[in-house]
Amino acid sequence: GNFPKVHAASGVATVSKAHSKWMADSITDVEVFEQNPNDMKTKMEMMILRMQGEICKELESIDGDKKFRVDRWTREQGGGGITCVMQDGTVFEKAGVNISVVHGTLPQGAVNQMRSRGRKLQGQSLPFFAAGISAVIHPKNPHCPTIHFNYRYFEVTDETGEKEWWFGGGTDLTPYYLVKEDVVHFHKTLKAACDKHNQTFYPKFKKWCDDYFNIPHRGERRGVGGIFFDDLDYADKDELFNFLTTCAEAVIPSYVPIVQKHKNDGYSLGERQWQLLRRGRYVEFNLIYDRGTKFGLQTPGARYESILMSLPLTARWEYRHEPEVGSKEDLLLQVLREPKDWVS
């Protein structure tokens, strides 16, 4: 590894201790961390390295069988990432937990897209920095939901030298069968994380999530939502970073109890087929509508295997599949067509 072994400086002990819990060496050299401990770039990278380690270890311990394959990669145009994927486990059919810390020049598509969201960003080729963690976890058992989360920090310097920065992210749940108390537990955990920082966050970000994870051609949401936000820049930077950290730390308590509860539930072939059909819808959303996937694949030097790790191991498309009215499958569909309030 590239972790420096001998150091006398004071911050080193902390970084060194943190390092032992990461899945791989950091992308940025730890000496840069030590020299810039208060830079948001350092804080974000250390936070996502820690979260990746904690979440992967937790999932490995639940699975009990498979371990994560760890790929540390670098990007020719600047930066790199650590992609951790577990496949064909006992509990997890496919789980990917990816961090990336990249910099360079923003691709034109991304600039246009940011401008269309209202960012000024004057100029043509803009230097940027982005650090984020992104994960999708598909359990095998149709009674265990899929979870996705993503937390990221962005910096762009425009032609006039002005530096814009913002945070984005969210966590959302995609169950195959609706268990109301599980969805309520999930949303309550996210709400508590939001409320710790700002009482207006949860209602706003819950709605944003329902609006974002939409499959317009089907008139269905991808799942039962959660929280989603972008362009968060209207408060103290450190306070927003703390909010992001709280959200990332809420992933395990929001999700793991649901998996533990259902991982040994019995299921029929029909329930498995329904899960695979819903995974087909997941693929439709990710490949047709998801902004991250779309701009990721357009980025020169993008590592498409890391971007597409979100796709399930297996998916299914049946022509005009329609669950029986009043069936458990139909009950889920109703909630996907008309999002509900789960916490009130």
Added chain:
Amino acid sequence: GNFPKVHAASGVATVSKAHSKWMADSITDVEVFEQNPNDMKTKMEMMILRMQGEICKELESIDGDKKFRVDRWTREQGGGGITCVMQDGTVFEKAGVNISVVHGTLPQGAVNQMRSRGRKLQGQSLPFFAAGISAVIHPKNPHCPTIHFNYRYFEVTDETGEKEWWFGGGTDLTPYYLVKEDVVHFHKTLKAACDKHNQTFYPKFKKWCDDYFNIPHRGERRGVGGIFFDDLDYADKDELFNFLTTCAEAVIPSYVPIVQKHKNDGYSLGERQWQLLRRGRYVEFNLIYDRGTKFGLQTPGARYESILMSLPLTARWEYRHEPEVGSKEDLLLQVLREPKDWVS
């Protein structure tokens, strides 16, 4: 059905005889056919109705087990279609043969896309007519390739009253294992169809096909190509229609012998898994890059089940799957990465 039973007019016998071989009643009333026998709208719709019938009957006879489900649908904004889908057959895992005959006002996305191809089309809301046949056939056996074809006619009237028309289409093959003589047979059949009309067509449309069915993020083509063309308007209209008809008639002879040859081949679980992985790539192309799918899903009132019938029954995504160097899977990949000339 809505086919008029009593008629004394002369053309009726022909239309009535043709009708008995269609999968369902025509979209346009047959009286309109009789009144406008030389209109390209009539000719196209009658051609695609006939081809749909012939191809579906042929596939049913090969399968020997399942029949096509036939859905005749209408579009609120004008026109409709006939979607025929066979699922879970003995030979065919999923086969969709769709025709549509639609008219109305072009959605803005489609106008922009046509302009970016060089069409003038002045004005905002442009009346259009489109008739086409589109099919994707996914056999179960990994030694039988998937085929896709699409033949279509377009008319747009712009603000100045000028009517533009053009033809488009193509046929292409997606094998899971490379059998050189099968691919040569396929390309030779398409070349013969092209050569009957214009010696320059095959080389031009073969290259166009390789360029179109490209998955840039993977650096792979979807399959071994075939022919692809669009904006065909630079010759006598009837002659171009005859070319389209020849191409559509070449589908069965180009493809069916390959299916007959391999439908009973033995295969291993590993070969089946490879087929499902390649189907994942098929999904990636169709949902991320295919123009027809993209603009189809954006069209108000689009019947998404007909558009997405192209997706396979099952698909698979493994993180960083890499076939062994020199394996049969690797041999296919080499051809997908570097398209070859099959006829020379």
